[in-house]
Amino acid sequence: MLTTRPRGTSDILPGEVEKWQYLEELTRQVCREYGYGEIRTPIFEHTELFHRGVGETTDIVEKEMYTFTDRGDRSITLRPEGTAAIVRAYLENKLYSLPQPVKLFLIGPMFRYDRPQAGRFRQFHQFDVEVFGSNSPAVDAEVIAMAMDIYRRIGLNNLELHINSVGCPQCRPLLRQKLQDFFRPGLQELCPNCQGRFERNPLRILDCKNQKCQELSQGAPTTLDTLCPECATHFQQVKGFLDTAGIAYQVDNRLVRGLDYYTQTAFEIMTRDIGAQSSIGGGGRYNGLIEACGGPPTPGIGFALGLERILLTAERQGVAFPISPGAGVFVATVGAEADNTAFSLVQELRRQGIPAEKDYLNRSLKAQMKYAGKLAARLVVILGEEEQARGVAVVRDMQAGDQKEVPLAGITDYIKSLSF
Template sequence: MRRRALARYTRITGMNDVLFEDQRYWRYVLERIQYVADLYGYRRIDVPVMEVTALFVRGVGEGTDIVEKEMYSFEDRDGTLVSLRPEFTAGIMRAYIENGLHVLPMPLKVWTTGPLFRHEKPQAGRYRQHSQFDVEVIGEQDAAVDVEVISVAWHLFRELGFRDLRLEINSTGCPQCKPGYVRRLVEFFTPLAGQLPEVDRMRLRKNPLRLLDSKEEATQPLLERAPHIIEHLCPECAEHFARLRRYLDVLERPYRINHRIVRGLDYYTKTVFEIKAAGLGAQDTICGGGRYDGLIAELGGPPTPGIGFGSGIERIVLAMQQLRLPVPDEVTPQVMVCYLGETAKLAAVRLVEQLRNEGIRSLLAFGDRSLKAQLKHADRTGVAYAVILGEEEVRAGMATVRAMARGSQEAVALTQLCGWLRAALAIEAVPAAT
């Protein structure tokens, strides 16, 4: 009856279980994220998974697909309209303003990981609940910061084993020059509106820049002839983009200008970029980000520049699996303690804790099963050694150690067992607690 009842419940569409084989990839990715963040001097910040909806409407943009179609929004018990976060940047900027982080040395360099929620069509490596690695630098306009942010992502992917990476960059201008370009874009596409699919006609009316990111087949030939924003930048934005390119040249980092990169959020200004990896087909973008110099002021803080990027962890893991990139094996138990009789079980409970305190990954056989069943279970778990305690062994202060691969056994004094196992498993001694 219970099995039938459990079978009624399945994952919500777009939500995903991360099972054991994938967990070793996740562990490795998160370890490398921590390493690279430390290397570049970024500090971790965590923000709530839920914020007032108005924060995302104001920060992400009212005309975006995220706000209009994808956010998980609902009325809280007190009547407040709240949303599960669809992205990190707006929440981190809210935390920056609310907690007075402007008093810290600038620029403030932070990173975080965690789940995001968007009600969009699930696809490989992208779910309605997906996790993201996010980096933000607040308080500096220098284009060298843009290059550093790009370098954080680049360094991480190299650490993870990606090769043949491609960097694509563009500028989306600023509030001074972007409106003029948008008008040029509208002037170009309005006479051609009849050739656009309905979804792109909607974009033309509501958010013309999003046309540049269109994947609609009928729109592609028109985009080839569309005006480029870098030809309409104001002097400040043009100089910033020129500096960005000079710094990338100094690093000998290859890049190409992609006039169609605009990213999907309204707050982007000046630099936008994507990193792509070879061998992944059409879904080859593994990171994207850009500058948002007006966002903090838009949210009620003082005018403060910023830049950041996000990279989906599920997408990274899927790409690593597709490319067969090596990761460390799953960390598994090394020893199982087996026993015969209640007296031996009491000693086994004590022994397994002692082994763990010595840094030896250990399991205890449960359920008072026969020794044969316990050893069969030990074999299935993949431990290297089974430590067998019987009542006679306990009285004699001895244990029988069975090498599971060879099937050989050896009697070892309990007082020497931890050292024997450490030597056999090549484990360094755990320093004594002070």
């Protein structure tokens, strides 16, 4: 239907969009303080990028991508996540020639064909942070601290930080063998997806949401059981930096995240306030991803925060956003001549950076005052025929309930003096 939006999408309307703007500006401010530069990538990319960059055995690639063939017979996919696209931009634009590490962030829509529910949409928005060029565990701790700092500034509480190490190509083969040995006796009881993952990537079985698979995976070997000395040391150092920063965390040896490219540190930030979809952000290290996408061996780490889930959590927790009213000043008029003066005044106030509005429907003065109240105007300037003749206007403070006459010649300066 022409009057119905596609399932899993949403309209962000005036009154709500201001919360998004506040949240986006807050994240940009944090990025400035942490030394991250903004990047904007296309909403669609070549499909192969996500096959190689996200992983063939992930739910995203297997079931959730919006993929189509364009008129040039090329396979194109709406981006389901931000990291692979940023890696492609890093390589294509030779950002590796910049001083290392390179710190980037992206804010924008992502697309996955998923089952819509609270906090989960088919078009959703992410704040994405990536760091390329450093394998230091201090960088791992920094990106985690940055995510937690954003939540703190928003005012969210009751959050749990879960961390794990998922190893590296040196220690993964041992874990792979142990997992296959563990799951082989019950292989036919696993869901069809996990039966396929058994050979390709048995670690992904631990992340399956199927109840039977979860039951069968109880007691399975974990990543922490098989870490090589280098990965074990790296994880210990990450925890040490988090301890130094006073950031509380829980070690979760079953946390593997949903993407194949992760190595070593993986983390997820959880809340109990948005129901079953309790994750509101997460990420980890991906030291092999840039190489998998055709670049030189380059360490990387990042995270993504879901904006819809942040806003839902804020709503559930009663967090108020410091949103300013849309109209600071409303100019009400009586008579055509006063209307011309009002139009000029509104334009002058706007040039001075003061939000201003006037009536455009020829309402009565009473109706205009009611409309000004709906706009949450702080001041109402009343211009009638009598005031016009005397060269004054009545300025009413809608919060205090008092008013005074002000000469029209100095009314802009007077309004500016009221801390606009």
